[in-house]
Amino acid sequence: MRFIVGLFALMVLSACRQQDAPALDQQLYIWQRQWTPAHEQALRDSRADFSTLRVLALQAFPNTGVSRARIDARLLKADGRPLIAVIRLDGQLKSLDRDQVTAQILQVLSDWQAQGLVPSGVEIDHDAGTARLPAYAEFLSHLRSALPTSLPLSITALPAWLNSAQLPALLQTVDSSVLQVHAVSDPRRGLFDAKQALKWAKAWARSTDKPFYLALPAYGVALLPDDGGAPQIESEVQVERGGQRRELLADPLQLSQLGKTLRDDPPPHLAGLIWFRLPLANDRRAWSLTTLRAVARGDALGSRLGVTVSAQDGLYDIQLDNPGNLDSAWPARITLTGRGCESADALAGYSLQQRPDLLTFTRLHDGRLPAGGQRAIGWARCAIIDQGGSHVDP
Incomplete structure (x- = not known):
């Protein structure tokens, strides 16, 4: 009897611990250098699921110098979520002029406050080589002393730093860290590896006693044709260069499974996940919101591609639909049965093979249909099209 009572108490205690475990915080990076009207809708639709916005504020590169992101302070103020100003200092900079960079960061914070924004933290994104970590730690110590004591300071961190004896000293200079586990290896090997990311997260947890976050990908890039040098990638901005591109896209199903693993058994000190990046309606290489x-909620994922036809006076508009919550590649082939089809044509991205009783649309190049999205693929003038006789071949 005593054993049963003890076992029951242990089960109750275990259940309480699971119930008391805090859910992983979900945050977003806003990385567009120039804001557009599309930000308003994206902010509104993301508010319920993401607690904090980490906003690109300033960038410094070796050849182009320092530039400020043109944020829309009105939208951020109306949004009301906590804001963290992200300062991007390229790893190829020969050195960090601590006084000059600190002055620029303080000016950004002052300008934000003048526009009615109240930053809740600063994040420094500097992909320094491991040999430069001591100098980087010195810079961070200087910046920490210049910032208000109430303003948290964090850094974007790289898995390569795990092998450095300087890492503990570096982490002592900041309040938290953001471990980036995407786009940290040769892009020819892919954009992201979930198993490797989990290993890095567990190793990072052993290296720090402070809160840390994982920066996870919700986007894709294109790998440009190999010219014998370092691999080049194309992201939001198109690169003026010909040749076949190899598209690399973070897999939502893979990220969803990683999220479940982290929620079920989070590494010590893991405070949350930060998704890169807030997707806009016209962002061709980002997941749909x-x-x-x-993925952030842990919902079951699925796409349900289908075809919709609408008729007016014998003219049919043909549309591909994705009512699911998972973005989908354009299907390779779509067939429709009908009668008395006199003329028809495909729209950009597809070709058409026509018979009097069958229309076959064949994909010409890759594309994605966002979750909840629609795309017109063609038209036809027929006596009748049987929508129930349509077939979508992935």
């Missing part, structure tokens, strides 16, 4: 929100 519908998919991103579903």
